[in-house]
Amino acid sequence: MRATQFFLNTLKEAPADAEIVSHQLMMRAGMIKRLAGGVYTYMPIGLRSIRKVENIIREEMNRAGAIELLMPAVQPAELWQESGRWEKYGPELLRLKDRHDRDFVIGPTHEEVITDVVRKEVKSYRQLPLNLYQIQSKFRDEIRPRFGVMRGREFVMKDAYSFDRDQASALKTYDVMYGAYQRIFTRLGLNFRAVAADTGSIGGNRSHEFHVIADTGEDAIAYCPSSDYAANVELAEAICSEQRPAATVPMAAVHTPGNSTCEAVAKQLDLALSRTVKSVVFANETVVDKKKAVQIILALVRGDHEVNDIKLGKLPGVQELRLATEAEIVEAFGTKPGYLGPVGVQNVRVVADRSVAAMADFVCGANEADHHLYGVNWGRDLPEPEVADIRNVVEGDASPDGQGVLAMCRGIEVGHVFYLGKKYSEALKATFLDVDGKPAVMEMGCYGIGVTRILGAAIEQNFDDRGIIWPLSIAPFEVVLCPIGYKKSEQVKLEADTLYDALKAAGVDVMLDDRDERPGVMFADWELIGVPLRVTLGDRGLQNGLVEFQSRDGKIEKRDVAVADILGVVQQALAERRIG
Known part of the structure; x- marks a missing residue:
């Protein structure tokens, strides 16, 4: 072309x-x-x-x-x-x-x-x-x-x-x-x-997404660097191997004025965020005997974790899951969000993440404005909960395949x-x-x-400050020829046309830039477009029987190649980059 x-x-x-x-x-x-x-x-x-x-x-x-x-x-x-x-x-x-x-x-x-x-x-x-x-x-x-x-x-x-x-x-x-x-x-x-x-x-369990790894990806992916395990964060299982320690302190109410988040409470009490329990309230809309009903579910995760509503939605008996309204929360707990907890609740389905079920002496809301409970323990201060994996995994969690720990990256599906x-x-x-x-x-x-x-x-995966860096297989052209003074120099025109015809005959997808443009404009355009290989032909080099050759990805730095050798050099570079 x-x-x-x-x-x-x-x-x-x-x-x-x-x-x-x-x-x-x-x-x-x-x-x-x-x-x-x-x-x-x-x-x-x-x-x-x-x-x-x-x-x-x-x-x-x-x-x-x-x-x-x-x-x-x-x-x-x-x-x-x-x-x-x-x-x-x-x-x-x-x-x-x-x-x-x-x-x-x-x-x-x-x-x-x-x-x-x-x-x-x-x-x-x-x-x-x-x-x-x-x-x-x-x-x-x-x-x-x-x-x-x-x-x-x-x-x-x-x-x-x-x-x-x-x-x-x-x-x-x-x-x-x-x-x-x-x-x-x-x-x-x-x-x-x-x-x-x-x-x-x-x-079922037969569904795989294929993600291109890129920092701008919308999806969070959990993977194990030492194995083939990879899963969307929505699906990745959160493993908890910890055993619950014994209780060491009595439960006590703590005045926490204005501190409605786990982070604020942990800071006030000078505790690690992982010692707190986050309460998130959902409504499960069910239909029984053609009658609609709403079941309130209290999902509990550690203060440094996040609830995974997709996992929660797969629990037995859950039909249509949504976040509970403020009115539903006040009716069920007697207070507005920010101070909620599992102690003393009635007619609420309490589901604790595995990591929460392994906690002792934890801090949670007291179901009273501006108050939290310190030193809460399962079995002593409230009934044992329903336990399930209901949180998003985080970096450093154990890999579900037992082959190491999880790392996180972003992906584009x-x-x-x-x-x-x-x-x-x-x-x-x-x-x-x-x-x-x-x-x-x-x-x-x-x-x-x-x-x-x-x-x-x-x-998103292949670019720099000059433009696109295409993989060879999907680049709009494989090679661009940039002749300097194509319309002014007979030698430049002859050698550019000869190489162009030879590359085409060899099945190479080549572009000859025969425009009457300055070198800087030509180079900027093709670097922006991202053509993988570039050959530059000019009077000065041709007088010595040479052309310049380089790759867009920088793996082949600009170098001089004999005119007699350039066809083979280009073909070799293409062969090394082709996959399948």
């Missing part, structure tokens, strides 16, 4: 609304142009990277036995009503009516559509297993789109859906897809982790593999005739990759 025949539109400054590095650099490099909030035009330079991501995904999906198709973006409401998600999905689902006043949605995902396809076409176990995927635009009406392609409303996604005759077969398919994802993100040249993730209302079971196949009656001739419900899995999000995640 020649620059004069391409559509380059770099910017010196990022727009004011570009909040994070990837958004700023994609705008400045001319990869995207904003059309509306969370909606972008992908410009030619950005589309080249998208296509490279898609090609790697497509190759690995095909290798894993998946079959590509393309489903409509516009979906009839009837399917969503049949699955129950028409009411449950919420305002992110963009709904519209056609000229006949029929309801439709712009698809944020395609479980309903693919299940409808399969239930109509698959009748026998002989047609299973089946794994179908697409690469297509989605739309989710984010309440606050931000961070460019990281949290946009319209985005490109690869979504796959597997159908199996039984659970054992479905889990084998899951493992195949897990392996395919490992290969995809490795080939993309990203530093990533596969993280055990929450399965939500579906339950770019992929998710999920065992669905029969959630959609039962709702949409996707059945087949099994070996015994009897109808059975298909087992499903779903597997997503945020194609356009990968670009943002890759940049």
